[in-house]
Amino acid sequence: NAGVTQTPKFQVLKTGQSMTLQCAQDMNHNSMYWYRQDPGMGLRLIYYSASEGTTDKGEVPNGYNVSRLNKREFSLRLESAAPSQTSVYFCASSEGQGPYYGYTFGSGTRLTVV
Amino acid sequence: AQSVTQLGSHVSVSEGALVLLRCNYSSSVPPYLFWYVQYPNQGLQLLLKYTSAATLVKGINGFEAEFKKSETSFHLTKPSAHMSDAAEYFCAVSGETSGSRLTFGEGTQLTVNP
Numbered sequence: 001n002a003g004v005t006q007t008p009k010f011q012v013l014k015t016g017q018s019m020t021l022q023c024a025q026d027m028n029h030n031s032m033y034w035y036r037q038d039p040g041m042g043l044r045l046i047y048y049s050a051s052e053g054t055t056d057k058g059e060v061p062n063g064y065n066v067s068r069l070n071k072r073e074f075s076l077r078l079e080s081a082a083p084s085q086t087s088v089y090f091c092a093s094s095e096g097q098g099p100y101y102g103y104t105f106g107s108g109t110r111l112t113v114v
Numbered sequence: 115a116q117s118v119t120q121l122g123s124h125v126s127v128s129e130g131a132l133v134l135l136r137c138n139y140s141s142s143v144p145p146y147l148f149w150y151v152q153y154p155n156q157g158l159q160l161l162l163k164y165t166s167a168a169t170l171v172k173g174i175n176g177f178e179a180e181f182k183k184s185e186t187s188f189h190l191t192k193p194s195a196h197m198s199d200a201a202e203y204f205c206a207v208s209g210e211t212s213g214s215r216l217t218f219g220e221g222t223q224l225t226v227n228p
Contacts, residue, residue: 045215
């Protein structure tokens with residue numbers, strides 16, 4: 001009954017360091033997403049994967065890369081972290097590509113870049 | 115493209131009072147609308163969704179929302195607030211042109227006073 005699992009839950013990086021945020025879902029969902037949440041700005045889409053083997057840019061993709069490793073896993077990589085990437089990152093999944101499904105969210109990763 | 119505007123970044127009510135959280139949408143295609151709730155240090159949880167089947171939608175924890183096309187609104191209500199309703203609430207929209215991607219509003223922080 002895990003749903004969407006994100007690791008790590010917390011991370012502090014120095015400017016210029018790299019890291020990968022991991023996300024896995026066990027609901028056999030087709031579509032997966034990465035959002036960032038910043039105060040007063042709601043959630044903004046970074047990248048998404050409509051189905052296994054495909055990825056597309058969202059609203060704020062600069063500075064990030066993604067990999068849809070298989071149907072279950074969708075990772076987000078910061079190649080050279082910047083203070084502007086300090087945020088809470090959420091992974092989500094949905095059953096299909098239609099507009100009516102809605103998402104299941106992970107519990108988030110709090111990232112601080114110093 | 116779709117967007118949502120949540121009126122009021124902070125709403126404060128007394129326990130037992132009516133909760134009204136406002137959301138207006140903009141969409142060039144028939145919208146699908148969602149309300150999510152986020153408790154402190156957690157991910158987002160689906161409260162309810164409108165997918166054109168019925169204009170009055172009932173969700174979890176006693177919340178409901180009414181789709182009003184003439185007003186382009188999808189306001190969230192609950193007749194009697196509980197202390198446990200204190201959280202941040204997000205309205206989101208998708209449409210046939212966006213597939214399963216959701217666009218979120220900026221969020222409304224609900225405070226419930228004893």
